[in-house]
Amino acid sequence: MTRKIWLAAAMLALGGCRIVSQQELADLQSPPNPHMAAVAQSWQQKLVPQVIQDARPVAELLQALHQEKDFDTACQKLGYRSQDQYPCVFYVKAVGQVVDINTASRSGKLTLKDISGANVVVQIGPTIRGTQLRDGFKGTTYQDFNDQVLFGEYGRAINDQAVNMVQKAQIKVGETREIYGVVSTWDIPDTLPAITPVQIRRAGGQ
Template sequence: MSMRVWLAMAALLLGGCRIVSQQELADLKNPPNPNMANINATWSQKIVPQVQQEARPLGELMKNLADAKDFDSACQQYGHRSQAENPCVFAVKISGSVTAVNATSRSGKMTVQDQSGQRVVVQTGPIIRGTALRDVYKGASYQDFNDQVLFGDYGKAINTLAASDMKKLQPKSGDNVEVDGVFSSWDVPKSVPDITPARVVRQ
């Protein structure tokens, strides 16, 4: 067979092919999880309403946890644990006056004097740490994802949406706010852990 025929056959074979990117190749092997595609709607229509519905006033929640016979029973009654190896996540409502705002750090925070008398630190972002918002949501778990990395990306996407909502609010010292948020713990906390917000409104 002549060289010209070989070249013609090669051209025909390659004519139906195209070069795919590494990301396209990865997506073909592991299709993107549908939970990632619907993240905006999941946040606004499911996660935020769930936290708002389940949030207990701070003073009430802390008293309930302190009075519980043990932490496991407290978690079952007042919180949510998606897997046995995870900390328990509690939804809490904060209501009071903003006494300080740290907007210079990438991991910004504000302090709220809650009506219970306790001072509470609330994450404001733009970097929000932890996975409490992801882990409190009862509509998805690790089993719904392909791998740990994708599940981690899911948590980061949720935190980004929470930070975006905080950026729109731009809280200032002296503001009266209501916060529906979450915190995670391995045991009954002696003081209020930092709160990750799902919903913050001025009163």
Template sequence: MDRRIAWIVLALALPLSGCKIVQIADQEANAPAGFDAAAYADGIWTDEVLPYFSEAARPVDEVVPAITGDFAGAAETYGYRPGEGSPWSFVVSGTGRVLAKNTESRAGTMDVAVEGVEEPVVVQIGPVIRGNGVRDALPFVAFKDFTNQLEYANAGKALTALALDNFATNAEAVAVGDTVTFSGAITMTSASDRILVTPISLEKAGS
């Protein structure tokens, strides 16, 4: 009986002899690092994002009348979208006089009268910025380059945060009646959407 017990114990022990027991702490230490959206956005901001907006921007007094007159035609001429069904993005720049500064809501806006545009151009000034206008305007930031929807969303938030950092102080100093220059993106899915500029830069003219 003792010999049979000994063989059973040996048989149970053999499968474990080729296994490596890894502590949970070791598993966590060797796990791949999570996506750092802030580092990603910071890594492309100066060398890619800012130059792209500078080079791609078209005059807002040219783009907005085109959008309101013939959205489909304006989209083909001035717009960008990564694929069928995605929103259209229009990169614009302009100068105009501030008619109103709306800060009652945290999603603040500024109404800017631009010569050649019938209605005031509405520019987001935050601190809450709606949408992902900055991300969606960039042809080199594509959903396929991210692991999942969450990473893509976080990249958009991080890019928006950098844009806000870039203009927030200037926006606070602007008063009604001031003349401002701005550049940014308009994102729309159809002609019925509100025309809203998400800026990457905004400052008093001549400052």
């Protein structure tokens, strides 16, 4: 009798269950992070406008950096650092003629002769090195993930957005371009490190 009761209870319990897919099971075990799900939207509606708004022309940024008493002060006033273990991220605008495009490696770069006279290097991929875009985005921090692997994937997803933007820009040597992006550094530089772009457009906003 006991065995029959146990079997009946088991059947009733199973009656309220349903088979779930492998994806549903994975989501139950590790729910999708909302920031990962909204990378493209955050890029277009938040990250790019933020960088464009805060960007300083190349010469102006370098001059302002060198006028500060020390790097920490420069970072607080002119840049952004979400955590002390990260380099400081600065937002920059470069305008000038594209004088070289080097795609010999997957970490492709272009060189722009900025109107200030400086040669500015810009990452164009298809491999974007570093996490400057992720670390300079004020809309998220590591605390939104609490998972180093997932946070790393988020950084790569943002870099992929930059690569897609560059490919759509169809840049050619000799063109005059306006480039908005970020640079990261641990100290006050004499020349800007390579820019990681968020927008590349023809001079004049076209």
